Amino acid sequence: xxxxxxxxxxxxxxxxxxxxxxxxxxxxxxxxxxxxxxxxxxxxxxxxxxxxxxxxxxxxxxxxxxxxxxxxxxxxxxxxxxxxxxxxxxxxxxxxxxxxxxxxxxxxxxxxxxxxxxxxxxxxxxxxxxxxxxxxxxxxxxxxxxxxxxxxxxxxxxxxxxxxxxxxxxxxxxxxxxxxxxxxxxxxxxxxxxxxxxxxxxxxxxxxxxxxxxxxxxxxxxxxxxxxxxxxxxxxxxxxxxxxxxxxxxxxxxxxxxxxxxxxxxxxxxx
Amino acid sequence: xxxxxxxxxxxxxxxxxxxxxxxxxxxxxxxxxxxxxxxxxxxxxxxxxxxxxxxxxxxxxxxxxxxxxxxxxxxxxxxxxxxxxxxxxxxxxxxxxxxxxxxxxxxxxxxxxxxxxxxxxxxxxxxxxxxxxxxxxxxxxxxxxxxxxxxxxxxxxxxxxxxxxxxxxxxxxxxxxxxxxxxxxxxxxxxxxxxxxxxxxxxxxxxxxxxxxxxxxxxxxxxxxxxxxxxxxxxxxxxxxxxxxxxxxxxxxxxxxxxxxxxxxxxxxxxxxxxxxxxxxxxxxxxxxxxxxxxxxxxxxxxxxxxxxxxxxxxxxxxxxxxxxxxxxxxxxxxxxxxxxxxxx
Numbered sequence: 001x002x003x004x005x006x007x008x009x010x011x012x013x014x015x016x017x018x019x020x021x022x023x024x025x026x027x028x029x030x031x032x033x034x035x036x037x038x039x040x041x042x043x044x045x046x047x048x049x050x051x052x053x054x055x056x057x058x059x060x061x062x063x064x065x066x067x068x069x070x071x072x073x074x075x076x077x078x079x080x081x082x083x084x085x086x087x088x089x090x091x092x093x094x095x096x097x098x099x100x101x102x103x104x105x106x107x108x109x110x111x112x113x114x115x116x117x118x119x120x121x122x123x124x125x126x127x128x129x130x131x132x133x134x135x136x137x138x139x140x141x142x143x144x145x146x147x148x149x150x151x152x153x154x155x156x157x158x159x160x161x162x163x164x165x166x167x168x169x170x171x172x173x174x175x176x177x178x179x180x181x182x183x184x185x186x187x188x189x190x191x192x193x194x195x196x197x198x199x200x201x202x203x204x205x206x207x208x209x210x211x212x213x214x215x216x217x218x219x220x221x222x223x224x225x226x227x228x229x230x231x232x233x234x235x236x237x238x239x240x241x242x243x244x245x246x247x248x249x250x251x252x253x254x255x256x257x258x259x260x261x262x263x264x265x266x267x268x269x270x271x
Numbered sequence: 272x273x274x275x276x277x278x279x280x281x282x283x284x285x286x287x288x289x290x291x292x293x294x295x296x297x298x299x300x301x302x303x304x305x306x307x308x309x310x311x312x313x314x315x316x317x318x319x320x321x322x323x324x325x326x327x328x329x330x331x332x333x334x335x336x337x338x339x340x341x342x343x344x345x346x347x348x349x350x351x352x353x354x355x356x357x358x359x360x361x362x363x364x365x366x367x368x369x370x371x372x373x374x375x376x377x378x379x380x381x382x383x384x385x386x387x388x389x390x391x392x393x394x395x396x397x398x399x400x401x402x403x404x405x406x407x408x409x410x411x412x413x414x415x416x417x418x419x420x421x422x423x424x425x426x427x428x429x430x431x432x433x434x435x436x437x438x439x440x441x442x443x444x445x446x447x448x449x450x451x452x453x454x455x456x457x458x459x460x461x462x463x464x465x466x467x468x469x470x471x472x473x474x475x476x477x478x479x480x481x482x483x484x485x486x487x488x489x490x491x492x493x494x495x496x497x498x499x500x501x502x503x504x505x506x507x508x509x510x511x512x513x514x515x516x517x518x519x520x521x522x523x524x525x526x527x528x529x530x531x532x533x534x535x536x537x538x539x540x541x542x543x544x545x546x547x548x549x550x551x552x553x554x555x556x557x558x559x560x561x562x563x564x565x566x567x568x569x570x571x572x573x574x575x576x577x578x579x580x581x582x583x584x585x586x587x588x589x590x591x592x593x594x595x596x597x598x599x600x601x602x603x604x605x606x607x608x609x610x611x612x613x614x615x616x
Binding site: 046049050051070071072073074075077078079081084085086087088089090091094095098099101126127128144148 | 275276277278361362363498501502504505506508509511512513514515516554555558559560
């Protein structure tokens with residue numbers, strides 16, 4: 001396992017947000033975290049990013065998070081935060097290069113070229129970041145994070161917090177295809193927080209549903225995205241359409257109630 | 272001059288140009304004043320020729336040289352500290368005065384001026400001629416320490432708390448300064464006002480010996496901050512994701528600013544504006560990467576302060592304008608014009 005989360009508790013200030021979550025992601029696996037607002041998805045991701053004090057064990061690439069030297073860890077674990085506000089005149093290229101500090105100059109140039117063109121932002125390389133649109137900035141941050149873990153030998157983990165939230169539908173596909181290829185072809189383990197259930201159904205190898213700080217369901221899109229689960233977790237009615245492409249499509253039909261039904265945690269709590 | 276594709280100046284030619292300007296300004300600064308020196312005089316003194324005019328030699332070595340060096344160091348340090356704080360707070364409006372260090376230093380200095388003959392008589396006896404700069408330095412360092420302790424309670428340095436603590440310390444120090452001003456005699460008031468307006472007028476080798484080690488140390492430590500400060504521009508959490516020890520970076524930044532600004536205020540009084548505007552100018556012309564911003568800010572800050580000091584000696588000769596006043600007089604309108612022209616920060 002590239003990422004192994006065991007019985008992790010996270011509190012922000014004095015408020016407990018995540019209660020004893022266990023979760024693992026294997027090399028080459030694309031796992032997506034789902035759940036309503038305030039379920040603790042981003043907080044769990046923050047714990048794995050080292051941005052929130054935690055109880056429990058988080059193991060990245062075979063080593064406990066606390067035992068990693070920050071510099072080495074940064075080459076094995078890429079973190080894309082929900083949003084990055086830049087109010088200084090950095091160019092797009094400079095931002096990508098921030099992820100490349102340890103690479104040789106020739107290789108760095110090559111990587112910058114490659115990543116910018118893959119995420120379709122080559123034309124923006126000399127533009128100042130504060131003048132870019134939200135979606136352009138989001139793709140730029142992904143390029144920066146991918147640059148950071150490029151070329152690393154051994155296990156690699158990519159953490160994405162709503163990495164498609166500002167993107168148009170076409171670029172959502174571009175970005176998630178890129179992430180999927182990274183997992184399938186290069187064996188990177190990916191843990192991504194998403195809200196779009198249909199993107200999750202289309203791209204994830206495994207879905208993990210969170211609610212109220214706990215993992216409540218884990219499995220394939222077909223197992224997790226059922227009318228009963230969506231009603232119980234989110235409180236909305238939906239029809240599930242089985243697509244010939246091999247994954248389900250969620251069609252929302254309207255809200256049922258404000259209060260969601262109790263659902264027993266079924267995820268592994270500790271190992 | 273050649274522009275890069277991002278519409279910026281190319282760093283190497285810009286460095287060459289700024290370096291030449293700095294040299295020219297240095298030459299003007301050491302040659303102009305109440306006793307004008309020619310370039311030939313200066314060269315003769317530097318070469319140690321016997322034919323050198325003893326007065327010229329004395330003026331150059333004892334008056335102009337320490338003043339130029341001190342002016343350049345103070346300008347460089349204030350500009351670099353401004354750039355460091357702006358990066359740390361991710362705010363182009365941050366200024367060395369922000370975390371209270373200038374206010375703390377000036378409160379201590381003013382206390383020495385006003386209370387030197389009464390309550391602080393022992394301090395004067397102990398420190399002699401250096402009573403004022405040493406007090407200012409201690410006052411500046413103590414405020415940094417205080418702000419740091421307040422922001423550090425949970426074991427991690429909270430940047431927002433540091434900022435708020437700085438504002439509170441500024442307010443308290445401002446009130447203390449006001450109180451002392453209220454009780455000051457006319458004569459004390461005069462030297463107090465002069466000090467708060469900043470001056471290099473009394474700069475000598477003693478000041479340099481006192482202030483230079485701290486300022487040089489700040490300038491030597493600053494380059495280590497360049498890459499992590501770039502990461503700070505993306506947000507505090509990203510610093511850690513990119514593999515830097517966020518808390519160590521913050522601590523080094525605070526030490527750099529405490530040492531640098533504390534020493535600068537101690538030897539030259541309050542000189543505003545350099546720390547705010549110089550990094551801004553550099554970013555506009557050359558981009559926001561700190562590997563560019565820090566060295567260019569040092570060079571431009573030093574040059575600007577020396578130039579302003581030369582001008583301050585000439586405009587109302589044989590009297591001198593306070594340098595802080597001079598900086599604000601030239602810089603304020605210039606900065607406003609720049610803002611109106613560019614619109615986007």
